[in-house]
Amino acid sequence: MxxxxxxxxxxxxxKTVACPVPLAPLADTHAHLLSFWxxxxxxxxxxxKAAGIDLLVTVFDPIADKRSVxxxxxxxxxxxxxxxDIPQIKYLAGVHPxxxxxxxxxxxxxxxxxxxxxxxxxxxxxGLDYHxxxxxxxxxxxxxxxxxxxxxxxxxxxxxxxxxxxxxRHEDMDQERTSHVDAYNVLRGVGxxxxxxxxxxxxxxxxxxxxxxxxxxxIAYGGAATFKRNDDVREAFAATPLDRILFETDCPYxxxxxxxxxxxxxxxxxxxxNALVNDRIDRTGEDAETIAHAAWENACKLFKIxxxxxxxxxxxxxxxxxWRNWQTRTVQVRMGANPMKVQVLSPAxxxxxxxxxGGFFWLCAHRGDLNL
Numbered sequence: 001m002x003x004x005x006x007x008x009x010x011x012x013x014x015k016t017v018a019c020p021v022p023l024a025p026l027a028d029t030h031a032h033l034l035s036f037w038x039x040x041x042x043x044x045x046x047x048x049k050a051a052g053i054d055l056l057v058t059v060f061d062p063i064a065d066k067r068s069v070x071x072x073x074x075x076x077x078x079x080x081x082x083x084x085d086i087p088q089i090k091y092l093a094g095v096h097p098x099x100x101x102x103x104x105x106x107x108x109x110x111x112x113x114x115x116x117x118x119x120x121x122x123x124x125x126x127g128l129d130y131h132x133x134x135x136x137x138x139x140x141x142x143x144x145x146x147x148x149x150x151x152x153x154x155x156x157x158x159x160x161x162x163x164x165x166x167x168x169r170h171e172d173m174d175q176e177r178t179s180h181v182d183a184y185n186v187l188r189g190v191g192x193x194x195x196x197x198x199x200x201x202x203x204x205x206x207x208x209x210x211x212x213x214x215x216x217x218x219i220a221y222g223g224a225a226t227f228k229r230n231d232d233v234r235e236a237f238a239a240t241p242l243d244r245i246l247f248e249t250d251c252p253y254x255x256x257x258x259x260x261x262x263x264x265x266x267x268x269x270x271x272x273x274n275a276l277v278n279d280r281i282d283r284t285g286e287d288a289e290t291i292a293h294a295a296w297e298n299a300c301k302l303f304k305i306x307x308x309x310x311x312x313x314x315x316x317x318x319x320x321x322x323w324r325n326w327q328t329r330t331v332q333v334r335m336g337a338n339p340m341k342v343q344v345l346s347p348a349x350x351x352x353x354x355x356x357x358g359g360f361f362w363l364c365a366h367r368g369d370l371n372l
Contacts, residue, residue, distance in 0.1 A: 008051040008267045012259045019267055020274040022052035023292035027299030028087070028266045029220055030125070030165060030200045030248035033058045033080075034065050034072075037252065038263055042079075044251075045086040048266035055299055056087040056266055059125055059165075062110045063099035069114040076119060087266070090303055092124035092165055100141045100149035111153060115160055121303045122193075124165030125200055126153045128179040131169045147182060154190045163196040163302050165220075180208055184215070192216050196302045201250045202233065209236040213244050218298060220246040223256035223264060226275045237276050238283040242294040246302070247273045 008019040028048070033041050048056060060072045072091070080089060093114035095103050114120045128146050132139055140146070150166075157164040170179040187197065198218045202209065202225070209219050219240050225233045237245065247269050255264035256272040277291045299305070 008047050008270075010259050010262060010268070012262055015258070017259050017271065019051040019270040022270050022273065023277070023289045024296045025054040026052050026247065026269055026273060027055035027057070027296055027303075028053055028249050028251075028269045029055075029057045029198065029246045029299055029302075030222070031056055031058045031251045031266055032253075034060075035252050036263065036265075039252070039265060042083055042086075044265040044267070045080070045083065045089075048087050048269075049085050051267035051270045053087045053266050053269060054296075055303070055305055056089050057121060057299075057303060058089065058091045060091050060093045060114070061096050061099065061125075062093070062107055063095050063102055069093055069110045069117070069120075073114075073117050073119055088305065089119070090121040091119055092122050092163075093120055094123045094126045094153050094164075095149060096125055096167060097127055097129040097141065097146045097149065098138060100146045103149045103152070108152065108156075112156065115156075115162060122163035122165070122195070123153055123157045124163075124198070125167040126150050126164065127167035128183050129167060129169045130174070130179045131171055143178075143182065147186060150183070151186050151190050154186060157193045157197075158191045161193055161195050163198065164193055165198040165200045166217075167200055177204060177208060180204065180212075184211060187212075187215055187217075195304075198246060198302070200248060201254070202236065203230065204236065205232045206236040206239050209240055213241060218244050218246050218302060220248045221272070221276055222248045222250045223254040223260070223268065223272050224250075226256040226272055227260065228257065234276065234279045235283070238280040242291065243298060245291070245295050246298055247276075247295050 007021075009016050010019075011017070033044075036044070045056070060069065062069060065072065076089065076091065080086070091114075093111050095107060095111070099107075111123065115123075127150055128143070130140050130143065130146075154164060166183060168179045168183050170177055192215050196218055197216065198220050199209075199212055200220045201222045202219045213219065219236070221233070221237050224230060225237060249264050249266055249269045249272070251264040251266055251268070253264055254260075255262045255268055256275060259268070259271070273292065273295065277288050280286060280291055281288055
């Protein structure tokens with residue numbers, strides 16, 4: 001891969017693919033930063049920012065990641081967050097269905113503790129996986145064990161009113177989509193957090209999407225949605241209401257076409273988003289920027305990202321300013337008694353001459369659910 005001032009590129013079999021210039025800021029709403037097998041995490045984050053990713057939500061599993069939530073948070077604070085020119089980072093904490101048999105009270109306590117960390121945005125990935133993974137020789141846990149594990153973590157999300165991300169998978173020959181049927185029933189029984197529920201890495205048809213959207217769920221689409229065989233998934237994306245769509249990578253897994261087979265990383269979400277937006281345009285005739293901005297705004301609302309749209313008001317005729325494209329900057333602010341970093345989206349000055357008898361007011365219109 002290549003990083004320069006304008007484009008990030010990836011090469012597969014001597015063919016180089018450039019990340020498209022995004023139509024709106026991008027959010028990778030599901031990434032596994034601890035799972036790369038051949039890439040350096042800091043380098044992937046720098047490339048992500050260069051490719052237009054302004055928000056990245058990573059996933060922590062106290063069983064699969066074999067560390068405590070304190071260790072994970074400390075790693076982010078010490079080694080990742082001090083970096084320059086990377087996306088804003090939040091994380092989710094939860095136990096994947098593979099870990100359901102080992103979901104003890106002590107593990108549950110770690111998930112609870114994670115929610116007190118300002119960096120933790122919710123619970124995930126949790127859910128149901130009824131698929132036999134022959135590649136890694138992982139047999140699915142008994143369905144009732146998985147359902148109990150999912151329900152317990154979902155109850156916590158509902159009680160604390162935090163977002164939850166669901167992993168749902170069944171065997172390809174399972175025409176009933178049993179994992180989705182069972183998860184739907186759990187959501188109906190336990191409830192859906194008011195803040196939001198996401199079907200991560202959605203790979204099903206339009207009818208399945210519509211059932212979960214009726215419950216109030218978001219639907220997140222990743223690289224697998226670009227695979228040639230998955231036209232039914234692209235049909236589902238085209239029919240998903242604009243206020244329910246999200247993008248993700250699920251990196252390091254499932255890089256999108258035409259670089260499928262490479263180790264996936266967050267920057268590749270620009271390729272996925274571009275392909276899905278263009279396919280939706282062909283099916284619906286909608287405006288590309290409207291679709292792209294909807295996905296970004298949904299991610300900001302879901303994960304309570306504060307957007308400060310800065311507008312310069314000139315009150316002196318002696319000042320001139322020309323603007324290029326808007327850019328994001330990380331600034332330190334205080335929410336009540338708590339300091340936190342937020343992304344400020346503002347115009348980048350190309351030419352500026354300071355006024356001799358005046359200045360600029362900056363008005364910030366905030367979006368999100370935080371009380372400012």
